Amino acid sequence: MTKHSSISRRAFLKNAGVLGCSLAASPLVTPVSLAATPGDHRLVVIVLRGGMDGLDLVRPVGDPLFAGLRPGLSSDDPALPLNDFYALHPAADRLHGLWRTGELAFGQAVSTPYRDKRSHFDGQDILEAGVGQNGAIRDGWLNRLVQTMPESQLRTALAVGREDLLILSGDAATSSWSPDVTLTLSEATRVLMEKVHASDPLFSAALGEAVELTDVLHPELLLNADEIPDDPAKIMSDAMMMAKEHAGTKGIASFTADMLKQDTRIASFSIGGWDTHVGQARNFKRALLNLQDAIMTLKAELGPIWDTTTVMAMTEFGRTVRQNGSKGTDHGTGGTIVMAGGAIRGGTIYGDWPGLAEEDLYNRRDLMPTADIRLYAAAAMQGLFSATPSEIESTVFPGLDLSPGLPSIIA
Template sequence: MSKLLMTRRRFLATTGCSVAAAPAMTPMAFASAPWDTRLVVLILRGGMDGLDVVRPIGDPAFAEARPTLAAGDGLPLDGFYTLHPALAPLHPLWEAGELGFAHAVSTPYRDKRSHFDGQDLLEAGTGFDVTTGATRDGWLNRMLQHVPGLEADTAYAIGREDLLMLAGAAPVANWTPGTRLDLSPQARRLFEMIYEEHPVYQAAVLEALDLTEDIAAAEAAASAEDDDGAMAAMMAEASGNGAHMEMAEFAVERLRGDTRIAAFSLGGWDTHGKQATSLPKALRQLSDVINVMRIGLGPLWGKTGVLAMTEFGRTVRENGSHGTDHGTGGLMLTAGGALRGGKVYGRWPGLDEAALYDRRDLMPTEDVRAYAARAMEGLFGISGNVLSGKVFPGLDFSQAPRIVL
């Protein structure tokens, strides 16, 4: 290949395997998106129990189905639902209209209740069985394919695992927590010498190094400007100050700049036993992430929408281990100043046994993809024809509520 044909982006993409430990070495470039709004998508891996997170205490069958898990007081929402106490730090967002939920939602996935298949279908965003190879790209990437002129850093896949949701033909940048490039001046000079006779290659490497230094400088500046200490306090109180906080901080850093879409996943939602102990830990991490983004984005929070989605819900009845098993209908969380919060969306199907799916699970009454479609339509101006024809093939979201202000 002629070095004239080796562009900087292609160089960074083809060298990513050998220097994957450095965020600056992912395929990225700088370009402004055609919109100023932001979207963050959180995948809650493991199957979050939406019936415990947003509790339908107004349904008389709820307490009967959950003799231990339904006990205790939740935070008031709308009279029919209460909020799990572990999400207390987010309750002010509900009162401010910046936190909402969609209940009894699901993907088209049914019956097998496999984490892997359920997550693949959630991220593919299609009605196909992705395990057959019918599709291997994701709904966020398909949306990006229909926005001309975007560069890689418009969207970020964040974390140590692949995100099918952002896989596809559109350029996307990647970053893994805990992987910073730290080169001495001597090492930098070595890079310059190695590529001295190949100026295109050399420019690409030096651009990557400069980007890493800019990121570090931005982090230091953000820390210095945090006058009221809100972010520092949030970090100090976070559960273990783990990877979820690193990912949230990095998302904030990029969303303050040219990035418009960030996606990452949070684990810990598979609560087969001792749910009253394990679920609060996962909820506190989710709360940490959302509040870090709210504080860190500042005025940009008013232009931001956050969608937290899970592969399926859990059984209505608690099991003998005081947990819940894999189910069907679940819960979606929305946050951000750009979205209509202060409301639990969705048509409640009831918890009487005859109303349950397969006489065991919450019956889905809305496709979770419909809310994602409404978010992209309202935030980015993506047309309904593109959303229902290309991004979510065959999806009819005409009856879904408009969740963007």
């Protein structure tokens, strides 16, 4: 559990590229991390980068002040009813189907302990580290969760993309992989690479993990000597084709589902595009469709495993209650957590509604948080992986107060 065998995507591509491996990488890649743990439950954490406007996704149409605070923005669109008070963004029609079948829920008016400065970088670090605003940011809370599981394995803690996800970084054994990278090796070349780099533990371990995962996901890429194309252009073309298959949010979710059907039990990746200062109606819809694609792809490709899966989509902070002069919203505080999967207690909006009157807002501009978002994560790890209150308060979320109680989100 203390061994750390993580290698960054950039480092692996550099080493592999020197040896002439056939590699193809998309210029815009979503980071993904995965980890193997015992048991049948799966947890997928999606980090929504940019500050997702929870008031646009889950609209408090029953609050008499809502329409006046957002004229011409979210209040004017016909929305999908959730209950007598809330309605869902009209573009989330497939998610609305999950709501009707009890596979979708939301936590309203949530936030991390981060306040006031409203920096994306600081907010995301605090979200992924799972610490208070003045806490030491050294590792991620999902990694610390894995550390509490004595039977967890190295099998897959995969960072996919240009950067490692902080949320799964730490002392628990991890590895790295990029689903947009294809590795075409003959048996002879593979043996040669292993011998040449036998004295390089870092690269040797990365090569072993890459070959193993390629063998699991795309065995056709591990070729016999007489099967390798003679034309380098053909090799690169095949690699680019494989990269295209894994491009975009659907590809990332599909890759994640492939791993969840095997040894992986904990996964994390990110979806950007939520910083909607300008033209929110258009830009929010684009990001929302990506999130919807990710969740629906997971459901479709996991099959019966979806029944034991929990998906949690979390963002670093919410956005201002009032729209700005550019038909957008600015960085705020209270936001929304999205929860989906067959393992959740869906069809419910959790949390206390703080109200939209100016005196009820945080700093008279933001939705007032009424719950720490970490309580929802704690409820998931307790319900899915039997994490104890002591482990949650002392190891996973140091300093978190569990006395408000955990929401009953797991079925």
